[in-house]
Amino acid sequence: MPLLEIRNVTRRFGDFVAVDNISLSIESGEFFTLLGPSGCGKTTILRMIAGFDLPDAGQILLDGQDLAGTPPEKRPVRTVFQSYALFPHMTVAQNVAFPLKMARCSADETRQRLGEALEQVHLTDKAPAYPHELSGGQKQRVALARGLVNRPSILLLDEPLGALDAKLREEMQIELINLQRDVGVTFIFVTHAQVEALALSHRIAVMREGRVEQVDEPARLYAFPKSRFVADFIGHINLLDAQVLEATHGHLRLTIAGLGEMIAPPLAGAAPGGKGTFAIRPEQVRIGIHGEVTELKNHFPGEVTHFLYRGDVTVYKVRLANGMMIEALLPNSAPGGAELFKVGDPVRVGWRHDAGVFLHE
Amino acid sequence: MRRGPWLWAAALAVYAFLYVPLAIVVVYSFNDSRLNAEWVGFTWHWYDVLLHDEDMLAAAGNSLFIALVSSLSATALGTMAGMAMHRYGMRVLAFMVLTPVAMPEILLGVSLLLFFIQVLNLTLGMISIMIAHITFSIGFVAVIVRARLAGIDESIFEAARDLGASPWETFRYITFPLILPGVIAGGLMAFTLSIDDFVITFFTAGVGVATLPLRIYSMIKIAVTPEVNAVSTLLLLTLTMIVLASRFAPDVLRGKT
Numbered sequence: 001m002p003l004l005e006i007r008n009v010t011r012r013f014g015d016f017v018a019v020d021n022i023s024l025s026i027e028s029g030e031f032f033t034l035l036g037p038s039g040c041g042k043t044t045i046l047r048m049i050a051g052f053d054l055p056d057a058g059q060i061l062l063d064g065q066d067l068a069g070t071p072p073e074k075r076p077v078r079t080v081f082q083s084y085a086l087f088p089h090m091t092v093a094q095n096v097a098f099p100l101k102m103a104r105c106s107a108d109e110t111r112q113r114l115g116e117a118l119e120q121v122h123l124t125d126k127a128p129a130y131p132h133e134l135s136g137g138q139k140q141r142v143a144l145a146r147g148l149v150n151r152p153s154i155l156l157l158d159e160p161l162g163a164l165d166a167k168l169r170e171e172m173q174i175e176l177i178n179l180q181r182d183v184g185v186t187f188i189f190v191t192h193a194q195v196e197a198l199a200l201s202h203r204i205a206v207m208r209e210g211r212v213e214q215v216d217e218p219a220r221l222y223a224f225p226k227s228r229f230v231a232d233f234i235g236h237i238n239l240l241d242a243q244v245l246e247a248t249h250g251h252l253r254l255t256i257a258g259l260g261e262m263i264a265p266p267l268a269g270a271a272p273g274g275k276g277t278f279a280i281r282p283e284q285v286r287i288g289i290h291g292e293v294t295e296l297k298n299h300f301p302g303e304v305t306h307f308l309y310r311g312d313v314t315v316y317k318v319r320l321a322n323g324m325m326i327e328a329l330l331p332n333s334a335p336g337g338a339e340l341f342k343v344g345d346p347v348r349v350g351w352r353h354d355a356g357v358f359l360h361e
Numbered sequence: 362m363r364r365g366p367w368l369w370a371a372a373l374a375v376y377a378f379l380y381v382p383l384a385i386v387v388v389y390s391f392n393d394s395r396l397n398a399e400w401v402g403f404t405w406h407w408y409d410v411l412l413h414d415e416d417m418l419a420a421a422g423n424s425l426f427i428a429l430v431s432s433l434s435a436t437a438l439g440t441m442a443g444m445a446m447h448r449y450g451m452r453v454l455a456f457m458v459l460t461p462v463a464m465p466e467i468l469l470g471v472s473l474l475l476f477f478i479q480v481l482n483l484t485l486g487m488i489s490i491m492i493a494h495i496t497f498s499i500g501f502v503a504v505i506v507r508a509r510l511a512g513i514d515e516s517i518f519e520a521a522r523d524l525g526a527s528p529w530e531t532f533r534y535i536t537f538p539l540i541l542p543g544v545i546a547g548g549l550m551a552f553t554l555s556i557d558d559f560v561i562t563f564f565t566a567g568v569g570v571a572t573l574p575l576r577i578y579s580m581i582k583i584a585v586t587p588e589v590n591a592v593s594t595l596l597l598l599t600l601t602m603i604v605l606a607s608r609f610a611p612d613v614l615r616g617k618t
């Protein structure tokens with residue numbers, strides 16, 4: 001049985017459907033992420049799990065029990081708010097001990113758990129400080145310690161890293177992964193930053209306008225997006241309009257208007273004549289004039305229109321014969337040094353026959 | 362921008378009009394003469410007279426008692442009103458609570474008088490004065506408390522619930538400590554308003570009961586003796602201390618917590 005089950009939950013605000021018939025199962029110990037653009041209903045789902053908001057339809061079950069009649073303070077669920085929501089009139093220690101006090105823990109137990117929790121987030125020496133004396137990262141860690149001190153079943157995190165600068169964000173990501181592994185509490189994490197979601201999660205639910213588009217592990221989501229939206233939202237991707245010519249067990253033969261035929265990995269349910277999009281990541285696209293690139297099954301002529309040198313990689317934008325643009329990523333560490341091209345150079349771009357995915361319309 | 366001499370002169374004049382009369386009142390309370398006309402010499406005499414003036418002491422006692430009861434009640438009610446206004450964004454309630462703040466005192470005094478006599482059939486006295494004072498103080502407390510709540514991140518209250526606090530515990534451990542400076546400031550304000558109110562008290566006091574302002578008024582109808590100066594000086598001292606307390610109490614509390 002999953003730890004948390006969201007069953008056909010809908011939430012409306014007036015005529016607007018913020019959460020549209022969503023179902024999700026979250027396993028115990030999972031680091032689960034809700035990923036989606038602003039306004040897609042992520043916070044609304046968290047608020048319903050925490051009990052600040054109630055579904056208009058559907059059920060939320062924890063360990064098989066419907067949470068409908070349970071007020072927030074009775075749910076074994078804790079929230080880390082984006083604004084941290086630390087109590088400004090209490091010290092770090094008082095903040096972290098607050099849930100213990102509400103649970104009427106004995107003085108001994110409180111001291112022990114408080115000590116453990118502060119240690120976990122490396123804030124033991126900040127115990128007597130007030131929130132306004134802390135940096136953003138430290139506030140973040142207090143909020144985490146306070147959420148975890150009572151060993152909840154689930155910790156909800158609503159864009160907790162949103163307010164941190166890039167470097168601190170990366171540090172906190174690593175800390176979050178370690179913390180979650182150490183305490184074993186189920187994390188439900190909300191973000192609209194796909195890089196963050198990929199780095200942290202065991203599974204990701206990609207949301208769009210109140211619906212779940214796809215639930216998968218990060219690597220599968222990246223490699224096998226099921227829709228054009230997911231492909232486009234997760235990382236960079238080239239999208240080419242395509243039509244199926246031939247579908248076999250081993251491969252798909254596609255035609256791309258104005259460009260020609262190509263071979264793609266097979267897809268269940270694809271039939272000749274079917275229209276869709278061929279999606280391929282920039283790092284799967286090879287670029288060259290002759291040699292390696294021309295040995296690939298799929299390669300097409302084009303012309304370099306821009307390039308961006310990024311240090312570790314160079315991104316080339318190439319205009320194909322049919323006018324479509326395609327992005328290719330060239331690692332600058334390629335053995336023997338990468339071939340360098342200039343704007344206007346005629347080149348060939350190509351990819352392996354087993355790279356990329358075809359997405360049905 | 363250059364501040365011209367005229368601006369300085371105007372500022373000086375304003376301060377003079379504000380503080381010179383007060384200074385004169387204070388200085389002449391130590392004057393060893395029956396009249397406020399010319400300075401004769403220093404004495405504590407008038408304070409001694411004051412301490413033996415039974416009527417004056419009774420009036421002071423009444424004033425203090427009324428101010429205490431009405432400010433405490435107004436603080437409790439005003440805090441609740443302020444919280445309700447904040448929570449539910451109630452326009453009507455806000456309007457009704459705040460009306461007495463803006464209404465001319467004489468209008469409020471007359472209408473309360475009529476209400477007490479004709480509708481409630483109440484004998485005028487301490488009770489009617491207290492009710493009147495509570496009525497006009499609630500609005501001030503409510504406004505201050507609401508302003509304080511408006512400055513607090515709403516998710517703090519949700520966080521408290523989330524961490525296991527019932528609605529009552531949330532109020533007790535989170536909301537109340539956070540609005541306490543506002544509550545104290547509001548209470549001190551209500552106390553000040555009550556202790557020096559004249560107009561409304563005049564209408565709602567009836568015959569038997571006198572407060573300090575009423576007593577001072579009835580004394581100067583006869584003659585302005587330095588005893589009036591003395592009592593005014595004491596009143597001034599008390600109110601100054603309260604004003605200072607209400608200015609600094611919130612800071613002290615914030616610094617401590």
Ligand SMILES: Nc1ncnc2c1ncn2[C@@H]1O[C@H](COP(=O)(O)OP(=O)(O)OP(=O)(O)O)[C@@H](O)[C@H]1O
Pocket residue numbers: 013018036037038039040041042043044045192
């Ligand atoms: N209390 C409310 N009343 C009316 N509309 C609301 C309310 N709460 C949320 N909405 C609407 O529901 C939609 C989803 O909101 P939600 O806060 O869940 O988005 P989100 O995915 O968390 O977005 P973000 O990434 O910007 O935080 C938004 O369009 C929002 O305007």
Ligand SMILES: [Mg+2]
Pocket residue numbers: 042043044158
């Ligand atoms: Mg949100």
